[in-house]
Amino acid sequence: MRCSSDLRQRVVEFVRSGGSKAEAARRYQVGEASVYRWLKPGGVTYKRPGPQRPHKLDWDALRRHVEEHPDRTHAERARHFQVSRYCIWNALRKLAVTHKKKTGVP
Secondary structure, eight states, rough: OOOOHHHHHHHHHHTTTOOOOHHHHHHHOOOHHHHHHSTTOOSOOOSSSSSSSOOSSHHHHHHHHHHHHHTHHHHHHHHHTSSSSHHHHHHHHHTTOOOOOOSSSO
């Protein structure tokens, strides 16, 4: 569970005013690893987990590419967009784009 920013700040101030890290962990009932992490530069601020940058793949361009070139494989699309095959597979699945295979029999 995430600790409040107020608690984090109090722990950091306690250690910087001369208290030990172990004593701060016991006094405020937090882990010692958390105290060490909060003392690093920028350690008191909380960063949400997850992607830190926008998607590399433009899904609209992918949809147009599928319409223009329906017979291309995932590997060919991955080379075209300079991403991994998994990225193409995942994007097509999320866009609900499927490719029905044609049988050789009319």
